Amino acid sequence: MKNFKHKDALTVNEAAEAKAQGAKVIAGGSDLLGELKDKILPEYPEKIVNIKTIPGMDAIEKIEGGVRIGANVKLSELAGCELVKDKAPAVAEAAYSVASPLIRNQATVGGNICQDVRCWYYRYPNQIGGKILCNRKCDGMQCYAFTGENKYHSIMGGMRVHRSGCSESCPAHIDIPQYLEKIRANDLDGAARILMKKNPIPAMTGRVCPHTCMTDCKRDRYDESVNINQIERFMGDYILAHADRFMTAPEHETGKSIAIAGSGPAALSAAFYLRQAGHTVTVYERMEEPGGALMYAIPEYRLPKDLVRKQIKAIADMGVKFVCNTKIGEDVTVDQLKAENDKVFLDTGAWEPSVLGIEGEELTRFGLEFLVEVKKWMADKPGSDVIVVGGGSVAVDVAVTANRLGAKSVKMITLEPADKLPASKKDLDWALEEGITMENSWGPKRILRDGSKITGLELKKCVSLFDESGRFSPKYDENDTMIVEGDAIFLSIGHRIDLSFLGEDPFLATERGRITVDDKTQATSKEGIYAGGDVTTGTKTVVLAIAAGKKAADAMIAELGGEPEASLKEGFLKAGAHCLDHTPQLETPHVPAAERTIDKEDELTCSFEEILTEANRCFNCSCYAVTPSDIATALMAVHAKVVTNKAVYDSDEFFTTKVKIQDFLAEDEIVTAIEVPFADGVCSYDKFRERESIDFAVVGLATNYKVKDGVIKNADIVLGAVAPVPYRAGDAETYLTGKAVSEEVAEKAAEIALAGADPLEQTEYKVDIAKTLIKRSIMKLL
Amino acid sequence: MRTEQKEYIILNVNGIDRKFTVGEDRTDVQPSETLAETLRNRLDLTAAKVSCDKGACGCCTVIVDGEATLSCSTLTVECDGKHVLTLEGLEDPVTGELDPIQQAFIDHTAFQCGYCTPGVIMTVKALLMKNPHPTENELKEALAGNYCRCGSHHQVIETVMDMTREEA
Incomplete structure (x- = not known):
């Protein structure tokens, strides 16, 4: 084992403190030492804190109506405890079933119920060709248990152990697999609500987002990624078409008010969530129409302006007030807004064109409404030879716009080499397809002119883009030059932030020309003022701005006394039907190159049938490993409590909320005891496994039946090893209540208990085993 | 404040007290060292075998304070003050008579x-x-x-x- 520091804790607090600082807790050690030897923890701990040395945690004592078992009680003691054997036999039987007597001599109750989930592949990394990367370890390929040997894996679906690749790489962390699952269930409204928890304007992002989610889609390594873009676009259109259902005015007004400066995506996102929470929201916009970059910086053929207007109208219909033609810093100051409102959110964007500082620059055209200006200029001078400097998506937009407006030729000049361009590959391909040419790795040196008329551009070779520290700092070979001819030059080399609207405010911190904000809350250094979007990041994506708007809204809502969003309890996750078949990605329907225009959308929205098929390609990446604790299963059947240094939990909550108990526990939380009530019923634990010693359960079953005169009064049925967490067969419990025991009833109960099973390719037999165990447990009541 | 980690430990192995410093030097017992490793590598008591190294096979079993214990799954630092009995300690040290x-x-x-x-x-x-x-x-x-x-x-x-x- 790689070394670590070791500490014997003398008090729970001491151990909890060490745990909070990253130490791993060791009790019996049979689980932890195996993990350390195999190096399968995401991070090898620097320190181990031993809790066996804490006095008083190894006692079994009688309490009112039950028994309290210290976390450090050895499994052998629990298995042999006469009181537990008599009053809660399932718990003693479960303890007795664990591994072997040698392990039971060392392993503790606390350690057993806190042990990590076990995946065959994950636990035996060396046997199958070195390091296994699984979804659970934050990187990696497809889950091996999905297709391979999987007798110790779930037959009920998976559970999320961390964000899926797609959600993780989405700046807004949209729960993509979750809304795709709703689409598969034909529940578009449910899907819309999940999507809108993180992104209120998917009709916009469905058209303009770079969709990094698709790059990190695990399916990309299987065949082709899921076309999340098209699904989002469909959902965005669906939401807008039914805005009266999804974007409604709040039921209660809080009476608090928030002013938002700017109306770009961050502002719209913040406005939506703040208004949803019942706050009064006023959005100030300096232009004629709200929308910011959505309205003024993204061309019509990509994002129709009528759609932007429709989106803004939907937000306005919720009761958000838009005040246009109002410039912050001139018509109204930030201080004024702050004085008149409870909170202020700044989303003023980055609209100042960058300056090159070369000769003749004043002749290149570019302004706030550059696309409008490009249009105007082209209308005056069709048939021009246009040069566009820049390799980003805006540069492509400018080039394509000029080209479609009838330029004789359009040439893009980029600093970056062809394979390192910031614009998306699809956009570049389309531009080339439409006849735009490109010169890569060149920077502008001098503007060539004949009086006030541009005749061309002299270029110098760009030899490197970044300095040693990785900062953008292009280097040129001044002797390697080239001349391109043209009569119009559009510079599209990025935008700067204009912070002059802030005036001289020493209390609002800025850094490198951006407003400094807190990562988690988007709060500026000034009380009550938040900021998001390009003004805090420089020119970035729409989705990043949406995420910032949501973060800021959440922080403001919390500050104003709002309730945090309740987390949705999701069932076990099921992959799309036939998702293992190799299938191509849904093709995005689009207009052929020759027919593309300036004012009609290039791409189209797919049909529901198409996106349903695509949603079925989703693996719904989640973990199929199961909690191996026999005792956890038994504790749920007797409704035991788990006691920590911070709280007392019902065993159902403790064991089923998260796959990994360590994710459920707070950083400084340690299990100190369990409290087992006396079960006044027929209570037992059954375990199906290959060898009677050592092996984990293939299926475990803990039951507690209260029977009177041959009729079941109450049933507790909990299955182990069939789902990521112990599985309470609630429907079967309900069915059995009030039924006279018979073979027929037992069979029916078993069928009901396993009705939700969705076994992996090779584990159908586990369904039969589980049914048999349940049937037997009921038949014993006869 | 209490020292974070023990400086030394004393193990009674087959009736003899053995003192080990705890640390990262070659001569120290490392905190991550298992009892099996200490017995085999430091004391040359090689009867206990490390086979599966996961506590599943029982080949490393020794007796610690009267309990059969998996020495591969026990940290030596957690055996401070304990009595360890290995197979080598079963025979009579004077007469050589086997258990x-x-x-x-x-x-x-x-x-x-x-x-x-x-x-x-x-x-x-x-x-x-x-x-x-x-x-x-x-x-x-x-x-x-x-x-x-x-x-x-x-x-x-x-x-x-x-x-x-x-x-x-």
């Missing part, structure tokens, strides 16, 4: 390759220390964590049952 269990195993040839035998004998020893006349089921139960690839289980059960009956 009755060892002798019975030889007399009945209750092993084949012998690799798992030290673990099996220590498990049996721990059982007999508490329960000198186990039933066959009690014996089988106690040995449920000691795996033998050669299949010597039957001879082991026969031997121990014979031996404990003779004693009775």
